[in-house]
Amino acid sequence: DVKVTQSSRYLVKRTGEKVFLECVQDMDHENMFWYRQDPGLGLRLIYFSYDVKMKEKGDIPEGYSVSREKKERFSLILESASTNQTSMYLCASSLLGGQNEKLFFGSGTQLSVL
């Protein structure tokens, strides 16, 4: 089974800190995604990547950056954390589209910024 691993389940940071959220997948997937999930808003796409060293902005990229130096690892960076970035962050990976297309999610990181 595909495994998508996020480095922390819970994280507490202070306003202004630089925060790194790590995501690793073990199935050689090309596509990787970072979402945040907030009550009443559903999943919102922050950034995605279709290949190593490639990144694309999603719907809400402001205040975030990403890094994909290796195919299996996709990192989300909060350059200067703010309280409105308190949220559940979910990483996902998938193969390119087709009849067997399937999205695999990590278990999420609940980030609290104080």
Added chain:
Amino acid sequence: KNEVEQSPQNLTAQEGEFITINCSYSVGISALHWLQQHPGGGIVSLFMLSSGKKKHGRLIATINIQEKHSSLHITASHPRDSAVYICAVRPGGNTPLVFGKGTRLSVIA
């Protein structure tokens, strides 16, 4: 941009009931996904549809491309089916999925 609307937002059912969750989208798509999220848990993919109908155990997903509508049915519902069910569409090609806000289902014994 594709808008994805799910109904109902919340649903409470008695164990054994037949359940239907609906998903409508605004523009043409290449694929539609149904996903499940248990409380405190991660999200798992249930189905990917581009046409017709798929069945897995007690879950059935259908899609009507002309009407831009999909339904997820659960037969003989059970308390372990309690979860948030999320619909997501792919507008075309390898574009990212657009997600609905989810339907929260509670099945009471």
